[in-house]
Amino acid sequence: MLVRTRRSHGEDHAKDDRVTTAAVHTKASIRALLDTIPDPEVPAISIVELGIIRDISITDDEVTISITPTYSGCPAMHTIQQEIRQVCREHGIVRLTILTILAPAWSTDWMDDSAREKLRAYGIAPPLTVAASPLLQIDLPAVPCPHCRSQRTTLKSEFGSTACKAYYYCDVCLQPFEYFKSF
Amino acid sequence: MTPLSEYLLSLADDRLILGHRLSEWCGHAPILEEDIALSNIALDCIGQATFLYEIAAEAEGNVRTPDRMVYFREAIEYRNLLLVEQPNGDFARTIVRQFLYDAFGISLYDRLQTSSYAPLAAVAQKAHKELRYHFRHSSQWMLRLGDGTDESIQRTQHALNELWQYTDEMFIGGFPAEEVIGSGAAIDPRTLRTGWRNSVDTILSRTALTLPEKDIRMQSGGRNGRHTEHLGHLLTEMQSVARSYPEITW
Numbered sequence: 001m002l003v004r005t006r007r008s009h010g011e012d013h014a015k016d017d018r019v020t021t022a023a024v025h026t027k028a029s030i031r032a033l034l035d036t037i038p039d040p041e042v043p044a045i046s047i048v049e050l051g052i053i054r055d056i057s058i059t060d061d062e063v064t065i066s067i068t069p070t071y072s073g074c075p076a077m078h079t080i081q082q083e084i085r086q087v088c089r090e091h092g093i094v095r096l097t098i099l100t101i102l103a104p105a106w107s108t109d110w111m112d113d114s115a116r117e118k119l120r121a122y123g124i125a126p127p128l129t130v131a132a133s134p135l136l137q138i139d140l141p142a143v144p145c146p147h148c149r150s151q152r153t154t155l156k157s158e159f160g161s162t163a164c165k166a167y168y169y170c171d172v173c174l175q176p177f178e179y180f181k182s183f
Numbered sequence: 184m185t186p187l188s189e190y191l192l193s194l195a196d197d198r199l200i201l202g203h204r205l206s207e208w209c210g211h212a213p214i215l216e217e218d219i220a221l222s223n224i225a226l227d228c229i230g231q232a233t234f235l236y237e238i239a240a241e242a243e244g245n246v247r248t249p250d251r252m253v254y255f256r257e258a259i260e261y262r263n264l265l266l267v268e269q270p271n272g273d274f275a276r277t278i279v280r281q282f283l284y285d286a287f288g289i290s291l292y293d294r295l296q297t298s299s300y301a302p303l304a305a306v307a308q309k310a311h312k313e314l315r316y317h318f319r320h321s322s323q324w325m326l327r328l329g330d331g332t333d334e335s336i337q338r339t340q341h342a343l344n345e346l347w348q349y350t351d352e353m354f355i356g357g358f359p360a361e362e363v364i365g366s367g368a369a370i371d372p373r374t375l376r377t378g379w380r381n382s383v384d385t386i387l388s389r390t391a392l393t394l395p396e397k398d399i400r401m402q403s404g405g406r407n408g409r410h411t412e413h414l415g416h417l418l419t420e421m422q423s424v425a426r427s428y429p430e431i432t433w
Contacts, residue, residue, distance in 0.1 A: 072234065072309055073226025102234065103305035105312050157216035158320065159223045167216075183312065 025093065027056045030063060033091055037083045040076045041162045042180070044122035047080055051110030054101055062095040063088065068106045070183075071163040108164075108182050119180055120146045125168065127182035143179045145170035153177075186362030188242040189262065190369050191303065192252065193359055193406055195235035196263035198310075199253065200414070201284060202228025203421055204271055213274055220320060221277075227313045231306065238302040254425035258415045259408040262359070266349035268405070268414040275328055275335065276342035282321035283346060286382040287353045289314045290375050299367030322386050329390025336391045344395045351401035353379070358406070 034056075035048040047053060047067075055066035065084060069077050081098050088096050108127035116126035125146045132141060142151050150172035157167040158181075165178045205225035212218035236249035266284055271277045292314055295307035328335040354376040363369040387394065404410065425431075 069230070069309075071227060072230030072313060073223075073228070074230070075226070101305075102309045105308045157219070158316070159216065159220035161219075163223055163226065 025058060025063065025091070027058065030056050030058075030065070030088075030093075033087050034065070034084065037080070037087055040079045040083070042119070042122075042124065042164070044118050044124070045111075045115045047084075049111060049115035049118070051108075052080070052106060055099075062097065063093050064097045064099060066099040066101050068101050070106050074163055076162075106183075108180065123147065123177060124165070125177055125179040127180045130182050132182070143168055145173060145175065146177055147175050148173040184243060186359050187300065187366075187368055188239050189359035190363050191235055191239035191242055193262035194303075195232045195239055195252075196261050197267055197284075197288075198228045198235060199232035200261070200263045200417065201267040201281075202226070202232060203417060204267065204269075205277070205281075207271055208277065217274075224281075224317050224320065227317065231310045231313070234306045234309070238306060241302070250425070254422045258410050258418055261405075261408065261410065261414060261418070263405050263410075263414075264349070264352055265402055265405040265411055266346065266352065268410060268417060269346060269349065270413050272342065273338055275338040276345070278321055278324040278328060279339060279342040279346055281317070282325050282386070283350055283383070284353075285314060285318040285321045286386075287375060287379050289318045290378045290382075291370060291372075294370045294375075298369070300363075303368060318382075325386050325392075326389055329387070329392040339390075340392050343392060347395040348399050348402045352403040352405060355403055355406075 031048060031053070034053055035046045037047045039045055039047055039050050042050075050070070052067050052070060053065065054068050055064075057064045057066075065088075067077075067080070067084075077100075084098060085096060107130060109130050111127065119126040123146055125143050128141060128143065143153055143155075144151050145153050145168075148170060150170055152171040153168045154171060155166065156169050156176070160167045160178055164180055164183070166181050167176065168179050169176050202225045205221050205228065208221040209218065209225070212221055233249065236252050240247060240249050240252065264284075266280060269276075269280055271280075289311070292307045292311040296304055296311055298304045298307060325339070328339040330336070354372050356371060356373050360369045360372055364371045402411075
């Protein structure tokens with residue numbers, strides 16, 4: 001089920017004389033580090049909350065982090081890798097491998113309730129469950145307004161400022177808003 | 184090169200060339216929302232192509248990189264369908280091309296999710312998810328244009344008549360798929376025809392559009408490197424920087 005398609009090595013031996021082992025780190029501590037990295041395009045949530053961190057493994061002196069892309073063409077994936085690398089380096093992890101895995105394909109269903117609430121507070125309507133909005137239907141479902149929570153909203157464009165968002169308009173509070181598409 | 188790597192290359196070429204065509208709309212689409220939509224779908228296509236080139240390179244034994252495949256092959260070495268290389272034309276033509284491909288791609292990648300070649304199955308899982316909303320997008324436009332004004336109907340019908348000759352090729356067996364169907368890695372394209380036709384008919388039945396006459400001469404050859412003249416022009420533009428400054432990085 002898990003297939004590696006891209007391996008990106010980073011061995012920053014240069015001028016880093018701090019801890020050169022991953023031994024002081026645990027999966028939980030690394031996850032906590034990654035949780036400090038905001039999604040570059042939706043900074044209200046972290047890349048952990050976004051659900052793209054699929055696995056963390058630690059051997060003697062090497063850390064491997066497996067990530068999965070949101071959309072195939074998401075231009076933020078490169079930035080995310082750079083940020084992971086930087087945060088790890090700052091915390092003494094110098095031997096880091098980032099694997100890109102494609103299966104199982106990322107789903108917004110992996111986003112937990114607290115992440116959804118953060119999106120809403122930020123003004124972005126959180127994704128409905130995938131089951132509630134089948135991808136094959138011809139029209140998108142009604143999405144509650146993140147400001148006034150009315151269901152009376154209108155889809156303006158399925159494609160928004162980033163691959164993951166659509167544009168809606170609230171017919172009650174008359175505010176435009178973005179919807180994080182269920183996917 | 185192996186039959187498997189050639190098969191993967193043909194899939195990658197379809198996605199790349201279609202994605203490149205769509206990217207030509209960036210900054211030129213009739214409305215802003217559509218400019219964003221086409222660019223967005225272009226990104227998905229090129230992203231999927233990237234994954235496919237990577238697994239094709241791996242299947243070849245890493246004798247060349249994905250970048251070499253994309254920027255340093257001649258038109259005769261490209262394996263894409265003739266349909267996807269056809270020029271954008273007007274907006275209706277772009278939408279018809281997209282619709283005819285999406286209706287095919289959505290069932291192809293649905294089936295490829297269970298390919299016996301695990302790397303391809305993984306890419307297909309991702310691609311199929313995205314193709315579902317690509318197909319929704321092109322279907323919605325087919326309905327709007329094909330059931331719209333006299334002019335939109337006339338333009339869409341014209342595009343359909345022009346592009347229909349390139350649809351048969353999607354369902355022709357032969358190299359490279361033929362060699363890898365037996366192993367379960369590839370899908371026999373002939374088995375996709377009925378489903379595709381049903382999808383097309385379902386949408387067209389809700390419009391004023393009609394299918395072109397039956398006696399249209401069908402074109403093929405893309406899978407063997409025999410392309411229409413348009414691919415050469417596309418590649419010239421797409422490859423110009425890489426060929427002027429080989430191996431450059433930034």
